[in-house]
Amino acid sequence: MVYQATASAPVNIACIKYWGKRDTKLILPTNDSLSVTLDQDHLRSTTTSRADPSFTKDRLWLNGTEEEIKPNGRTATCIAEMKRLRADLEAEKPNEPKLSQFYVHIASKNNFPTAAGLASSASGFAALVKSLASLYQLPSTPSELSLIARQGSGSACRSLFGGFVAWEMGSSPDGSDSLAVEIAPREHWPEIHALICVVSDDKKGTSSTSGMQRTVETSTLLQHRIKHVVPERMKVISEAIKKRDFNTFAKITMQDSNQFHAVALDTDPPIFYMNDVSRAIISLIVEYNRVSVDAGGPLKAAYTYDAGPNAVIYTLKENVKEIVELVVNYFPQANQFKDPFGLFGSDGVQGN
Ligand code: PMV
Structure with a gap:
């Protein structure tokens, strides 16, 4: 047996x-x-x-x-x-x-x-x-x-x-x-999609275990975050998910990614998980959202970063094609992407 x-x-x-x-x-x-x-x-x-x-x-x-x-x-x-x-x-x-x-x-x-x-x-x-x-x-x-x-x-x-x-x-x-x-x-909420931008596939420098320990021991910002920020955000984002409110979901997701990396920076010695390419992707998404909001529309994409430089971009299906084209345009080296939804037809944006 x-x-x-x-x-x-x-x-x-x-x-x-x-x-x-x-x-x-x-x-x-x-x-x-x-x-x-x-x-x-x-x-x-x-x-x-x-x-x-x-x-x-x-x-x-x-x-x-x-x-x-x-x-x-x-x-x-x-x-x-x-x-x-x-x-x-x-x-x-x-x-x-x-x-x-x-x-x-x-x-x-x-x-x-x-x-x-x-x-x-x-x-x-x-x-x-x-x-x-x-x-x-x-x-x-x-x-x-x-x-x-x-x-x-x-x-x-x-x-x-x-x-x-x-x-x-x-x-x-x-x-x-x-x-x-x-x-x-x-x-x-099947319309939500995640785009993963692999900025680097190197092993990360500071493991989450040692990073967290150092943050708990040294960051005063972490104490503010856990007491005064996260409880409210949990409520608001849970509601946004229930109502399929992408604008609120995106706003909180980006704010929380920013605060996590601020807490990493507030650690002694500081921890840097994002690199210049990560920050350039943030600028691109901020600008992409600004164009929509200036025209009276909602936020269309949300970036988030874990303990490494790779970006995850949450967006609705209708925007996936536009965002991939944007990323490939600004980061021409990003010429390899997977298209699991067949959004680009047989020829794709890039041949390879
Ligand atoms: O479960 P761990 O030890 O890999 O920690 C994960 C920590 C983050 O990815 C940065 C945040 C999270 O909630 O997943």
């Missing part, structure tokens, strides 16, 4: 950023956050887990290379938590095979550059937890699984849902209420 399961999970990109932990072991955040889960095939992690009585230890391969599972590290914690849930199930159903007692081998693949500020840890830990839940035949809901994925990488908890997702920071010291909830499914 082969006990094996495969699951995949997509990347999510936050509009209200998670930045700061109040508990580093349980990964409990200092503020709520909210993201959109990208539903395209280009940005996913796919993970296969296998349990077998002949295995002599838990092992993990990432993109074909074996990685050490550090004792008490994040991967070990997620595996242990999933085995605990399986053991509970086996206690209730004594006829089930005792998979919780077998070691597991886990192989995960990303179809995009790892650690380039494209939230590979989010899709990675979400896929890992989903594949183990499937292997162990657990009846858990996405919110329940989010409690475990969160302990792998905070933002991973939001990739258990598609669509528009909030991570409620919770208040319990044991983390039992720090979980992901759905704000709206993808179908609620």
Whole structure:
């Protein structure tokens, strides 16, 4: 009998950023956050887990290379938590095979550059937890699984849902209420699209773990943000999503990206995640929006940046073609883009 399961999970990109932990072991955040889960095939992690009585230890391969599972590290914690849930199930159903007692081998693949500020840890830990839940035949809901994925990488908890997702920071010291909830499914607002501008696929300089820790220890702006800014923004953006109000969604998304990077700059020593190309893309989107607003129209696009220089541009489907043409025009080196919606017809804007 082969006990094996495969699951995949997509990347999510936050509009209200998670930045700061109040508990580093349980990964409990200092503020709520909210993201959109990208539903395209280009940005996913796919993970296969296998349990077998002949295995002599838990092992993990990432993109074909074996990685050490550090004792008490994040991967070990997620595996242990999933085995605990399986053991509970086996206690209730004594006829089930005792998979919780077998070691597991886990192989995960990303179809995009790892650690380039494209939230590979989010899709990675979400896929890992989903594949183990499937292997162990657990009846858990996405919110329940989010409690475990969160302990792998905070933002991973939001990739258990598609669509528009909030991570409620919770208040319990044991983390039992720090979980992901759905704000709206993808179908609620299918017109929203995300354009990913890969400015650089180098590994990022300051990891989110060490960056957050330094920010929590040194930034006074972070304290203002978590107390006086994020709670209101969460309410307003959730409402905007429910009403499909792109203007408000875009305004808050850009403000929150700006404040996250301001908080990074307010860290001692300062952290710079964006580069000159990132800032040029901001100027382009600001100008694009200004032309629309000056003509009495709404904001048409929103930029946002995570812990790296790559831009994600949220917009409505009707503007995608125009924005890609704009980006390619101003950044002629941006001559490679994927066109998953067939918006450019067979010839595309650029041949290659
Ligand atoms: O989950 P981590 O440790 O990769 O942190 C992610 C932090 C940001 O991507 C910058 C913001 C977010 O909410 O995803």
